[in-house]
Amino acid sequence: MNIIKVNDTQMGGKEAFKIVKDDIENGAKVLGLATGSSPITLYNEMTSSDIDFSNMTSVNLDEYVGLEPTNEQSYHYFMNEHLFNKKPFKNSYVPDGSNPDAEAATKAYDKIIEENPIDLQILGIGRNGHIGFNEPGSPFDGTTRKVGLTESTIEANTRFFEDEKDVPRFAYSMGIGSIMKAKKIILLAYGENKADAIAATVDGPVTEDCPASALQNHPDVTIIVDEAAASKLK
Template identity: 45%
Template sequence: MEVIICDTQEAVADRVANYIKYLINKKENATLGLATGSTPIKLYKKLIELYNNNEVTFKKTTTFNLDEYYNIDGDNIQSYRYFMNKYLFNKIDIDKSKAHFPICLEGENPNLIGDLYEKKIINAGGIDLQILGLGSNGHIGFNEPSSSFMSKTRIKTLTQKTIDDNSRLFNKNEYQPNMAMTMGISTILNAKYIILIATGENKSDAVNRLISGAISSKNPASILQNHKNVIVILDEDASSKVNNIDYYLNAAKENKKLQEQFGYFHELK
């Protein structure tokens, strides 16, 4: 696991955007796994800037979003498809028919929807780079504590902590789902590369558990310690409780030299 600590949230977004640019320019038909929430918004602004500056094109890119609320269709302003259209897809040249979400409406079988999503990912050649956020309770996607490390795309009941954290995004008396479809932990681990982004002091405890805590289903993000190509990119606030921080700062400098010399994403063809 490589840990990179940036001065600001803007610097985090810039660093991740440049990784994505490098990937797509290396493999124009790359498949990206994308995340929603407040953390990636700055990243998506950076990607739009790169696109507007003709530094990257998304014409041949395929995307799979991590999750979607249960029983909310793509036109609903609370849906993650609506979010992605608003903050990224409407402002770049992506083919939206190649932008996928695990949408499951009432009356549809979540098991079948999950299986279909898995098949779509496989048919796309797998995910080259998965972008993750980090929940304050250690969840990745909507894989809440106690989620199986072998899980695939499925429906999950959200913890009260997650519902409370997300309630700021809903108006008073507005319907807020307590279930969601999400890529499973096994699905996430099948990505060739993973970049996890965390910013803000409120994520510092979860970040420390992710990097140096015990690997346990009580802390789903901890399983990323077992993935061979994970980069964790933090701002200073999110890194404030990381143990052995001097080592990570020095290692990031040395790794950057090697990456500039030999390139990134060596396993992609």
């Protein structure tokens, strides 16, 4: 694992953008994208760049079950706001959270991932080490699934909703097995509340207790962290 320490999220976005740009110049066509606050500075770099994404495809990690793409709290909406409205891709895929049929929604998404193998995957990380919405205990060979969110994730995501009761309890998430198939992975983590998760990811045992520890088995992972997120590394 390659670890890049940065001073702040702005610098983190710039470092991540360098890797993204380089990968696109070397032929990457499919980007795996993430939501949350961590990738925002990267998306800002992308939207203010002169890179044309109109020949590229994006595949997002996850979506809340029960939210329409037009819902302001949906990950669809987030991606439109932060990236796609300003830099359209040829095709942009996000799991269909508005489909109550989990079997159909997750199978359809696995087909999309299979048809669009991910060249470069962007990841954030949850305080408990989750990636996408793969909470602790998720199988390392998992494909797209309907998952229940843990109390800690619901609590962390409450800041985006008016009331804790409004936070969806379920999501459709790409599985860890699919994430691991990406050729290259960048994980972004900022702030003290990510320090334990980053230490477990990098220095801890490879265990389903920390979903991101699976990345130790991937050949091309770069972790971009600020001082606070890196503070518990060995």
